[in-house]
Amino acid sequence: MSDGINQSLPLIDGHIHLPGREMCDKLLADLKYTGTRKFAVQNIGRSRHDPDGKGFRQALEMKQRMPEEVFVFGGLDFSDITDGAYKPRVPLVEQVQKLRDMGCDGLKLLTGKPDFRKFVGHPLDGALFEPMLKWAEETRFPVLWHVGDPPEFWSEHTVPPWARTRGWWYDSTVPKKKQIDEEIERVFLRHPKLNVTLPHFFFLSDRLDDAAKLLDTYPNYALDLAPGVEMYHNFTANHAKARAFFIKYADRILYGSDFGMGCGWGQDRGMMIRRFLETDDRFDVPEDPAMTPDERPKLHGLNLPADAVRKICVDNFVRRVGAKPRSLAADVDTLMKRWMV
């Protein structure tokens, strides 16, 4: 661990994914190396990419094995997509109630990611989602909702090199950024009390005034720090203002690493975030399949006061989700039978 990192901080990682089973030992080792004590597995749900809900089963199994450490944010069942639109057999509000009854700690939504928005085929503010969002708002059930993407992802010519080589950019069939922004704005107006965390800083890292406006308007909303490494470049380029923002809004920002992504990850992605928060170091972006090659200038840490670091890395998650993971209501086989209707 590098100098200036507080080794006694009981770090909670609010945003990781489970890779294939053969990679789980490495994942747990990398979380430990980062100083992570508890973590929230984000499962994107069942779909034609995972028709048997294997990812969800794996998340529940890990929660069963490590009940003090593992939070699970469950996803919806997207297997009923026909003719480019989602027609769920089980209403979404029932699905999310079932997730909570099973012992999940929150709901993960990927419906605002542009390619997923296209795949689902319903506007974010559409009638399909409304009862579920109303329920989540009333119950304060935690939601981690990926909405948008960095603007450069809408063109082959501006997308970063690591993404271009994987074909990760959006063609004209994918909803535009403006459309997604308008849809989510209507959701926000309708559900101001949603216990929602918007990952990747809601892609506002280069628009801190807009981020401040969002957080001031919606006191229940929060942002997470899972890279997009562009966030850390944007904060570095605007260092004094970013530091002031992080101190002012320390109650509204959550640590998250996105460890475990399917494309692979570097061991130091979590440590990069910690170093950025806790030290004044200038350092290169560490090797990582979703961050490098990266020719941009070094990152420059914010060296935040200890109490701000503690809120971002521990307390905000505890307040919004809980100090202790919820208990599973039954063994995993029974729960999966209940889930797979």
Ligand SMILES: [Zn+2]
């Ligand atoms: Zn993620």
